[in-house]
Amino acid sequence: MSKRELRNLAGKSLVGILCAITAGMLIVFLYGIFSRGIGVLSWEFISQPPRSGMTEGGIFPAIVGTFWLTLLSIAIALPMGILCAIYLYSYGRPLWFVKLVKLAINTLVGIPSIIYGLFGMAVFVNMLSLDVSLISGALTLAILALPLIINAAEEALQGVPKDFTEASIALGAPISKTILRVVLPTAMPNILTGTIISIGRVAGETAPIMFTAATFYSRRLPSSLSHEVMALPYHIFALMTEGSKGSLQAPIAYGSAVVLLLMVLGVSSIAIIIRYRFRRNKQW
Amino acid sequence: MQIMEKSFKTLSYIAALFSIAAVFGIILSIFLEGLPLFKVVSIQEFIWGNAWYPTHGEAPQFGIRNLLIGSVYATLGALVIAVPLGLGSAIFISEIATPRLREIAKPAVELLAAIPSVVYGLFGMAILAPFIRELFDLSTGLNLLSTSIILGLMVVPIIASMSEDALSTVPKHMREASLALGATQWETITGVVLPAARSGIVGSVLQGFGRAIGETMVVLMVAGGSAQIPGSIFESLRPLTSTIAAEMGETVMGDLHYRSLFAIAIVLFLITFVTNLVAELVFLKRRLK
The missing domain is CATH 1.20.5 (Single alpha-helices involved in coiled-coils or other helix-helix interfaces)
Known part of the structure; x- marks a missing residue:
């Protein structure tokens, strides 16, 4: 050789x-x-609240808290993100403004999550007096999710063939109708898969909710936007760093981590599979 | 019809404006809360002071040098691990793996990037740190070495997926020309493909840097937390991010300690902003075209 x-x-x-x-x-x-x-893991673990000073029982309130935080933040960020992507895709004028918007989106993506937490604390919790609550956390997470959704949506819109748009406009449809009836429906599967992937990111964030929404212990489930909530990622952190019975709390932390991983990886895999199927089956 | 058209355009314009407003809101809030610190503490004292005693009764000190250096050490340590592994994996997936393997590896990398950082922190704190402590017979495993390994592991998927993107955009005919001239596959990779994808690869490393230096939960759980400059990889450290996360709960809104943590956020923001800007504008050149 x-x-x-x-x-x-x-x-x-x-x-x-x-x-x-x-x-x-x-x-x-x-x-x-x-x-x-x-x-x-057991049925009790995912359906019961914690007991005996966090050393026994389940994590149900944390699962519910993470569910609401994620759902609310995506519900806020999704329409905003899609509209912003539509602006970039179809109007895109003046050019300096587009550049500024893109710079803003890139900056948002790069900002460390702890800074989102500080921002949420300064603006939502203190300035707007929303206190440490579900809504403060959801708004903070929504701003964190916004650039991810804009990027996913814009990429999806760019993937729609130009022929579709041109055919619609040639038939006399105005731009708004072309977007709503032709471009958006075509791009929707890709927008949704991109959004689902950002759900995973939002559900797993800890630093942004530490000072805006999360509490270590609460027996009741959140019944209003102004309640503080338990959340899975924060629960894992708190079990490992607070409380006095470390050796009894650690197994619960591992169990919570498995639940969180299954949720995040499960949701992301579904998105990846849908996207794969969609790409394989598309007709254009 | 006309109204519909107008209002739709206006709505999407407002949404675009909102993304700019969000960035300004974030910048404004951390500067408004953080800058008043410098009425009391000079910038030089803040950046280069080596004592961080924010809660000392009579003479609190707000020097972040040790925290800043802690962040830099942890990030460089992470890159020492993540760059060879991430780049190596990217080269393997893009250039050597069979198409079938590639089809599995790419989504797998994407999935790994979705793992929450607190789970990495849990692993580092409860599994890796005790292992490192026993292995090297130390008093604690919560040190620079454990932090670098966990942060590195977290950054690998970022560097791997972005480098792989850069490698796969190198046109096929360049590889074929090189192989046709008699170069081996390895010579083609090192002599043709890597240089052609150079800027994308550097960009991916910079993004990994930004991610690692801004990561909070891992360093909060694994770094140990003493505000010193680590003398070796076996000593504990306290980066900027974990200082904010660990101490914010003890502060009173508006006091000097509170302001100093926001001032740290300003420093952190500037570091990540410049890193990202350089990565996007100089190396990736993709978004602002």
Whole structure:
């Protein structure tokens, strides 16, 4: 074997090994969490509130809290995000304004989540006197989700063939009707899958809700927007860092982590599968 | 008809305006809350002071040098792990893996990027740190090494997926030309494909940097939290983000400690903003065309 062939083999093996190490580390990580947490899961665990100072019982209020935080924030961010994407896609004038909007979106994506938390605390909790509540947390998370949804929606709109738009306009339909009746319905599956993926991101965020919505313990379920809520990610953090019975709290943290992972990965996999099917079946 | 058209346009325009307003709102809120600190503490003292005793009764001190260096160390440590693994995986997936394997690997990477950071933090705190402590016979495993490993693991999917994007946009004919000239596949990768995808790869590393330096939960749970400059990878540290998260609960709204944490957020914002801007404008050039 020549020196060059040897180097070829060595190089290819090297990147193969690096990829294998990555996969190995991630498998160790997932196995570590699942092997410790899966045994904790039971019907009681997901349907009961915590008992005995967080050392027994379930995590039902945290699941409900995360559900509402996620649902509300997406409900706020989705229409806003789609409208903004429509602006970028179909009006897109003046150019300097479009550039400014895109710069804003990119900046939002890059801002660390703890800064969203501070912003939410300063503006929603203190300035608007919404206090630490479901609505403050949902608004904070909505702004965090906004750029993700705009990017997903814009990409989906760009994927609609230009012929569709042109055919509609040639038939005399105004721009608004073309968008609402032709472009949006065509792009909707991709917009939704992109949105579902950002749901995973929103559901798992901890730092933005620490000071805006989350509480370590609450027996009651949130029945109004102004209640503080338990949330799964914050619950995991609090179980590991607060309270006095660390060894009894840790299993509950693992169990909560498995529930959170199953929710996030489950929802994201569904989106990825839908997108895959949609791409394979599309007719244009 | 005309009204419908107008109102629709106006609505979408307002939504676009809102995204700009959100950015300004965030910037304005952290600056308004943070800047008043500098009436009491000079900027130089803040950035380069080495003592962080914000709650000291008579003479509180607000020097963030150790926290800043802690953030930089943790981030560089993460990149030392994430760049070879992420780039190696990207090269493997894009250039060497069979199409079938690629079809599985790409969504898998996307899924991994969705794992909540608090779960990484849990793993680091409860599984990796005790392991590191025993392995090296230390008093605590909550140190720079554990932090770098976990942060690195978190950043790998970002670098891998963005680098893979960059590699797969290199036109096929460039690879074919190189192979036709008799170059081996490895020579083609290192001599043709990587240089052609260079700017995208650098961009992905910068984005990984921004993600790692802004990450809160992992460093809050795994870094240990002492406000010192770590002398070795086995010492604990306290980055900027975890300082904000750990201490905000103890502050009274409007006091100096509260303001100092917002001032830290300003520093953090400037670092990530500049990093992202450079990544987007210089290296990725994709959004602002």
